[in-house]
Amino acid sequence: MVKKILGRSYIALILLFIYVPIFYLIVFSFTDAKLMGQWTGFSFKLYADLFTGPKSAEIMTALKNTLLVGLTSSVIATLLGSMTAIGLHSSSKRMKAIVQNANQIPILNAEIVTAVSLLLFFTILGMNSFKGFWTVTLSHIMFCTPYVVLSVLPKLKGMNNNVYEAALDLGATPWAAIMKVVVPEILPGMISGFLLAFTLSVDDFVITQFTTSANFQTLSTYIYNTYSGKDSMPPELRALSCLLFVVVLLVLVLLNIKSGKKRENA
Amino acid sequence: MKMTFSRKHLVIPYALFLTLFVVFPLILIFVYAFTDTSWKFTFSNILKFFTDYSAIAPFMLSLLTALLTTALCLVVAYPLAYFLATKKYNRSNVMVMLFILPMWINFLIRTLAMNELLYVLNVPKGMFATTIGMVYNFLPFMVLPLYNSLQKMDRSLIEAAEDLGATPVQVFFKTIIPLSMPGIISGVMMVFMPTISAFAISDILTNRDFNYFGTLVNFLFNKGGDIHYGSALSFVMLIIIGIAIFISSKFEKDESSLGGRLW
Numbered sequence: 052m053v054k055k056i057l058g059r060s061y062i063a064l065i066l067l068f069i070y071v072p073i074f075y076l077i078v079f080s081f082t083d084a085k086l087m088g089q090w091t092g093f094s095f096k097l098y099a100d101l102f103t104g105p106k107s108a109e110i111m112t113a114l115k116n117t118l119l120v121g122l123t124s125s126v127i128a129t130l131l132g133s134m135t136a137i138g139l140h141s142s143s144k145r146m147k148a149i150v151q152n153a154n155q156i157p158i159l160n161a162e163i164v165t166a167v168s169l170l171l172f173f174t175i176l177g178m179n180s181f182k183g184f185w186t187v188t189l190s191h192i193m194f195c196t197p198y199v200v201l202s203v204l205p206k207l208k209g210m211n212n213n214v215y216e217a218a219l220d221l222g223a224t225p226w227a228a229i230m231k232v233v234v235p236e237i238l239p240g241m242i243s244g245f246l247l248a249f250t251l252s253v254d255d256f257v258i259t260q261f262t263t264s265a266n267f268q269t270l271s272t273y274i275y276n277t278y279s280g281k282d283s284m285p286p287e288l289r290a291l292s293c294l295l296f297v298v299v300l301l302v303l304v305l306l307n308i309k310s311g312k313k314r315e316n317a
Numbered sequence: 318m319k320m321t322f323s324r325k326h327l328v329i330p331y332a333l334f335l336t337l338f339v340v341f342p343l344i345l346i347f348v349y350a351f352t353d354t355s356w357k358f359t360f361s362n363i364l365k366f367f368t369d370y371s372a373i374a375p376f377m378l379s380l381l382t383a384l385l386t387t388a389l390c391l392v393v394a395y396p397l398a399y400f401l402a403t404k405k406y407n408r409s410n411v412m413v414m415l416f417i418l419p420m421w422i423n424f425l426i427r428t429l430a431m432n433e434l435l436y437v438l439n440v441p442k443g444m445f446a447t448t449i450g451m452v453y454n455f456l457p458f459m460v461l462p463l464y465n466s467l468q469k470m471d472r473s474l475i476e477a478a479e480d481l482g483a484t485p486v487q488v489f490f491k492t493i494i495p496l497s498m499p500g501i502i503s504g505v506m507m508v509f510m511p512t513i514s515a516f517a518i519s520d521i522l523t524n525r526d527f528n529y530f531g532t533l534v535n536f537l538f539n540k541g542g543d544i545h546y547g548s549a550l551s552f553v554m555l556i557i558i559g560i561a562i563f564i565s566s567k568f569e570k571d572e573s574s575l576g577g578r579l580w
Binding site: 058059061062065066068069070071072073075076079086131132134135137138139140141142143146149150153154156157159160161162163164167168169170171172174175189190192193196200225226229250253254256257260261270271274275278284288292295296299300303307 | 322323324325326327328329330331332334335336338339340341342343345346349393396397400401403411412414415416418419420421422423424425426427429430431433434453456506510511513514516517520521531534535538539544547548551554555558562
């Protein structure tokens, strides 16, 4: 009994450590003080400012850029990664080993080293004046695809190879066989790979910072570059964080309900 | 020319992509690290690091902070993961979800929130605040692999050890720890790697009166410093990473548990 209480309170304590700053952020999004920690009465002003205030355009552009890069790179990473996984599954051992090892590099490497290598790469190509959406997106594809490959490969291992052969024997073209036989099997892996890629892309700061220019800011680089020197972030961001938190929470709850239903039906 | 399609051809685009965007850029770090501004071969960038106090000090600071953060995360996360993996404390996966959820909030926003909170709590900015910020940010990366490996652990082995007369301490060190070793190793790697090169967290949680290694590299590349020297510092970082991977591979037999297991 004592052990149980001890365990529960330990979990609660760490949850507190993790959530106190977040709740703090949420509470202080409902007051219009410039600095956090100052309560100047309940107000929705920050939410109004987020959409119509003087900083609104900057923040919305940064948000739009973040989502644009996130979606583009995770869609491409998912396609490229799934394609690669399907290919690897029927490749020679040697080829498999080479590609899988190279695939580990972006995962194991420190972000800053990856970022430096990409910066040098774009520098040597003379692309420094083109830094922006495409350099950032290409870099994000580069560090997201490995995770897609890793989440699709196990699904292929569990698949019966004869089904693909059977489809070919029955006259399907290789393309049709892949789309109708292989893709449905690996779809869960593709979806989790996509979600992971999107999350990684949206949360990235270091690689974006090294591969973008002042003209193209994502939320991370916008926050970092606005914060520099000053003591606080633009207060509108508190309102934005709160909104994003609620959206994420809703998505997760919906996903949980859905997968819960699936389990019941099965 | 018409080539017959085979599934293995699907690897080709990514193989080219990896060569161009992963392997080639890494080679560029070596090239820049061992050349001067007129592209002549030189060891001077690397040698400069070993004699440059303004680079050695940030390096040691980052190394120590990374080791401390990793150790703290392990000590805090291990009991947590153990409790979460025990059915009586955590019947559904909701608890685990609660620990992953904050990762969807931009880490800079979380760090700024932590910054404000520490200010209110009268914790001064500096190394201590930075370490708290790092533990706060990277704790989930330690919890998840530990949770995964502890959950897979066969609990009857603990009972077996108890039946054979092991004390609780012996059970912990001789049974539970060895069985969760893959989780420990991958957790340690997932925390150590990002912390040694982190610079945004320390930029926010210090008065920028002392440099971390990442701060210095960021300065050299993004604020108009010597990128050949910056590449040499990145090269040093690569060697540290290589050493870390080598050490972890000594412990690690199950290759899938690194990175892949987390999700």
